[in-house]
Structures are given as C-alpha cells and as structure tokens.
Amino acid sequence: MRYExxxxxxAAVKLLAGKAGQARVLAGGTDLLVQxxxxxxxxxxxxxxxxxxxxxxxxxxxxxxRIGAAVSGAELGANKALRKAWPGVVEAANLIGSTxxxxxxxxxxxLCNASPAADSVPALxxxxxxxxxxxxxxxxxxxxxxxxxxxxxxxxxxxxIVEAIILPKRAPRSGDAYLRFIPRTEMDIAVVGAGxxxxxxxxxVCTAARVALGAVAERVILVPEAxxxxxxxxxxxxxxxxxxxxxxxxxxxxxxxxxxxxxxIKVAGVLAxxxxxTALKRAGGSK
Amino acid sequence: MSTVRxxxxxxxxxxxxxxxxxxxxxxxxxxxxxxxxxxxxxxxGDCGACSVMLDGRVVCSCLVLGAEAEGxxxxxxxxxxxGDKLHPLQEKFLEFxxxxxxxxxxxxxxxxxxxxxxNPDPSExxxxxxxxxxLCRCTGYDxxxxxxxxAAAELRKG
Numbered sequence: 001m002r003y004e005x006x007x008x009x010x011a012a013v014k015l016l017a018g019k020a021g022q023a024r025v026l027a028g029g030t031d032l033l034v035q036x037x038x039x040x041x042x043x044x045x046x047x048x049x050x051x052x053x054x055x056x057x058x059x060x061x062x063x064x065x066r067i068g069a070a071v072s073g074a075e076l077g078a079n080k081a082l083r084k085a086w087p088g089v090v091e092a093a094n095l096i097g098s099t100x101x102x103x104x105x106x107x108x109x110x111l112c113n114a115s116p117a118a119d120s121v122p123a124l125x126x127x128x129x130x131x132x133x134x135x136x137x138x139x140x141x142x143x144x145x146x147x148x149x150x151x152x153x154x155x156x157x158x159x160x161i162v163e164a165i166i167l168p169k170r171a172p173r174s175g176d177a178y179l180r181f182i183p184r185t186e187m188d189i190a191v192v193g194a195g196x197x198x199x200x201x202x203x204x205v206c207t208a209a210r211v212a213l214g215a216v217a218e219r220v221i222l223v224p225e226a227x228x229x230x231x232x233x234x235x236x237x238x239x240x241x242x243x244x245x246x247x248x249x250x251x252x253x254x255x256x257x258x259x260x261x262x263x264x265i266k267v268a269g270v271l272a273x274x275x276x277x278t279a280l281k282r283a284g285g286s287k
Numbered sequence: 288m289s290t291v292r293x294x295x296x297x298x299x300x301x302x303x304x305x306x307x308x309x310x311x312x313x314x315x316x317x318x319x320x321x322x323x324x325x326x327x328x329x330x331x332g333d334c335g336a337c338s339v340m341l342d343g344r345v346v347c348s349c350l351v352l353g354a355e356a357e358g359x360x361x362x363x364x365x366x367x368x369x370g371d372k373l374h375p376l377q378e379k380f381l382e383f384x385x386x387x388x389x390x391x392x393x394x395x396x397x398x399x400x401x402x403x404x405x406n407p408d409p410s411e412x413x414x415x416x417x418x419x420x421x422l423c424r425c426t427g428y429d430x431x432x433x434x435x436x437x438a439a440a441e442l443r444k445g
Contacts, residue, residue: 001289001308001309002289002308003289003291003308003352003354005354005355005357026352026355029350029351029352029355030332030350033311033332033349033350033351033352034331034332034350036309037330037331037349038331046308046352048352048354048355050355072344074344097332097420098332098335098419098420098421099345099398099401099402099416099417099418099419099420100332100335100338100345100346100347100350100398100420101332101347101350101420103341103344103345103346104346104350104351186416186419187333187419187420
C-alpha cells in the first residue's frame with residue numbers, strides 16, 4: 001500500500017490512472033478508513049486530495065458555486081453565501097454524522113461512496129448540481145445523479161475523480177429543502193430522504209421544480225412526476241397531495257432492519273410534501 | 288507496505304515519526320508517541336473517544352491516517368492542562384463527577400473544548416448536539432452537560 005498527497009488535479013489523475021490494482025481517493029476518509037478497517041477494501045494506492053488547493057475551496061462560479069471535492073461539511077456550514085442560496089443542500093450535508101465527522105466528511109465523498117441513503121445526494125440532485133470529473137482523457141461535467149449506479153458503485157472510469165460539485169445560479173424566488181426520517185434525532189442513516197427545489201414566478205406560481213428521494217431504491221432517484229405535480233400550481237394542498245402520491249409511486253425500496261417497503265413508500269410521500277412546504281416558504285411562497 | 292515519514296506539530300511541539308500507510312493517527316499517538324490519552328472505542332468514527340483537534344477542528348483520530356498529519360497542527364487531551372494546572376473543563380468534570388469509567392472522558396474534553404472555543408455560551412441543546420458524536424455508557428450524559436455548562440460560565444468570567 002502506498003500513500004500519495006499530490007498538489008494538483010493532474011498529478012492525482014496520473015497517479016490514479018497509472019496504478020495497477022486498486023486505487024482509492026482519500027478526501028474526508030469517513031467512509032474509506034472504515035472500509036479499510038473492516039477489510040471491505042484493501043487499496044494498493046491511496047491518493048489524498050486534500051493538498052490540492054482548488055479542491056479545498058468554495059468558489060463563486062457563473063453566479064453559482066463550485067465546491068471543491070475536499071471541502072468539509074463544517075466548511076459548508078460556515079459559508080454564509082452558500083447557506084443563503086442553497087439551505088437545503090447545506091442542511092442535508094450537515095445532517096451527516098457528528099461534529100467530528102462534519103470536520104472531515106465531504107459532498108463529493110458522500111456522492112462517490114454511492115450509498116442509496118447518502119443524505120446530501122437527494123438535496124444535490126434536487127438542486128440540479130453537477131459533478132466536475134477529471135480523468136486521463138480530460139474533463140467532463142455530468143449531473144450528480146449519473147455518478148452512482150448502485151450501492152457502492154459509480155459510473156467513474158479508472159483514473160477519474162470528482163474534483164468539484166457545481167451548484168447552478170439561483171433564480172429569484174427559489175427555495176430548497178431536505179428532510180430525512182430516522183428513528184433517532186441525529187447520528188443515524190436515513191430510512192427515507194427527500195430533497196425538493198422549486199422556483200416561483202412573481203405571482204407565486206411554481207415555474208420549475210426538482211424532487212429527489214434517497215433510500216427508496218438502489219440509488220438516489222430523481223422523480224420528474226413528483227416535480228410535475230408542482231409546476232404550474234401555487235403549491236397548494238391539492239398539488240402537494242399529487243406530489244406525495246407521485247413520490248410514493250416512484251419508490252422501489254427494499255425491506256431491511258431500518259424499515260419495511262410499505263413504510264418507506266408511505267414516508268417518502270410525507271417527507272416530499274413537507275420538504276416542498278419548506279422549500280416553498282424559503283422561496284417566499286404563501287404557505 | 289511502505290513507511291511514511293511525517294513531520295507535524297502536536298500540542299505545540301514539533302514531532303517527527305515514521306508510520307505505516309494504513310496506520311491511523313490514533314495508533315501513531317498511542318503506540319508510537321506514548322500519548323495514550325486518546326482512547327480507541329469503536330474504530331469507526333461513531334464513539335468519539337479518540338477525538339483530537341486537527342487544524343482547529345475536532346476529528347476522530349481513528350478516521351485520520353498518520354500520514355495525513357504532515358505539516359498539520361494537532362492538539363490532544365494531553366495539551367489541555369497547563370502544566371499541573373487543569374483546564375476548567377477538567378476541573379468541572381471532576382467537580383460534577385462527569386465520569387465513571389473514564390474511557391470516553393478525553394474525547395468529551397476535547398470535543399467540549401472545541402465547542403466552547405467556537406461558542407462560549409452554548410445552550411443545553413447546543414451542547415448535546417455538539418457532543419452527540421461522543422458516547423458515554425456510564426453517566427447518562429447529564430453530569431457531562433452540567434460540567435460543560437459550568438466550565439463555560441467560568442471561562443466566560445475570564
């Protein structure tokens with residue numbers, strides 16, 4: 001096993017692409033070190049990306065934000081502009097683990113760990129976030145929902161690395177929110193998670209919406225039918241009811257110790273409705 | 288397995304060590320440097336017994352590689368007291384009997400100090416949230432919360 005801490009993205013890509021055997025990116029380490037400890041992974045090479053300056057920074061980009069892959073949850077929470085523009089994304093990221101975990105855990109790590117229950121991912125998918133991917137064949141930018149393909153599996157090719165998460169420019173009168181169900185008040189993994197992001201026009205009519213659900217399928221899912229229930233409405237009770245029904249209908253969960261299929265399907269609708277109500281409030285809507 | 292050479296700062300002192308790539312900062316502190324205040328509880332970042340400060344933020348040292356410490360600033364529970372004079376948090380943990388077996392105590396002290404450094408006057412709710420990553424199986428937490436509140440009041444007096 002070898003440890004490298006390159007100072008540029010190109011050097012990181014070269015290391016990851018050049019190594020025969022298993023190479024792993026180390027950002028916050030809150031998943032990787034646990035996986036190594038429990039012998040679920042035994043990498044030949046660890047590439048620590050925290051010495052790459054651009055990956056440690058939150059930068060303004062085209063009216064939105066570019067969040068480096070090694071930015072911690074605590075740093076997200078301390079960024080007022082980001083919190084103001086994307087409160088749902090920040091609250092989702094800050095729900096993960098303890099204060100100690102927040103000092104290290106990253107959005108990009110949460111995304112690339114590819115857990116269906118990752119808290120920040122439904123919020124990012126609802127936000128329309130993109131992942132900036134660097135690889136041996138150059139750079140590409142893809143919607144975050146295309147990164148995870150199943151539990152623990154991503155669409156990233158050998159040598160590719162997510163270098164940043166990009167949040168788009170915010171339209172006026174927009175709001176987002178993320179809610180999860182856990183049986184405790186904190187420090188737990190989502191049984192169901194729901195992220196909603198919407199934009200209103202000057203009359204309070206919803207002109208755009210995105211709804212994403214976590215822990216109800218093999219990966220986080222975008223639910224266009226649930227979003228369509230809101231568009232063209234004032235996000236009134238009838239629209240919210242249709243949203244909840246569409247969210248529940250999109251679920252294809254498993255039974256496990258955290259919850260049954262039936263419970264997850266029901267709760268997904270409830271959480272999507274409540275998240276939409278919070279997003280509406282944040283967008284300056286009437287509810 | 289290759290060995291990594293690391294130069295870092297621990298409790299204000301320059302320290303250099305060699306460690307294995309997969310060796311955690313917790314193992315380095317305890318087994319190589321003799322700083323056994325930080326405890327190993329779960330090894331998976333759930334219990335907080337291994338809490339240390341890394342560049343001003345509280346982390347689980349079981350989830351940090353020893354190799355990552357190069358050039359960083361690390362503070363452990365051993366750095367809390369000033370010589371023989373205990374930190375007010377340590378005094379208050381004793382006064383309020385906020386410990387029984389003591390395994391979780393170093394982690395609680397480090398995490399509580401991290402909280403009070405950022406928020407000198409936390410509410411009970413804020414204290415309980417900030418310390419949610421530290422597990423104690425003896426006290427029921429109440430005495431710990433009281434000790435932190437009392438230490439905060441004392442520190443505010445200056």
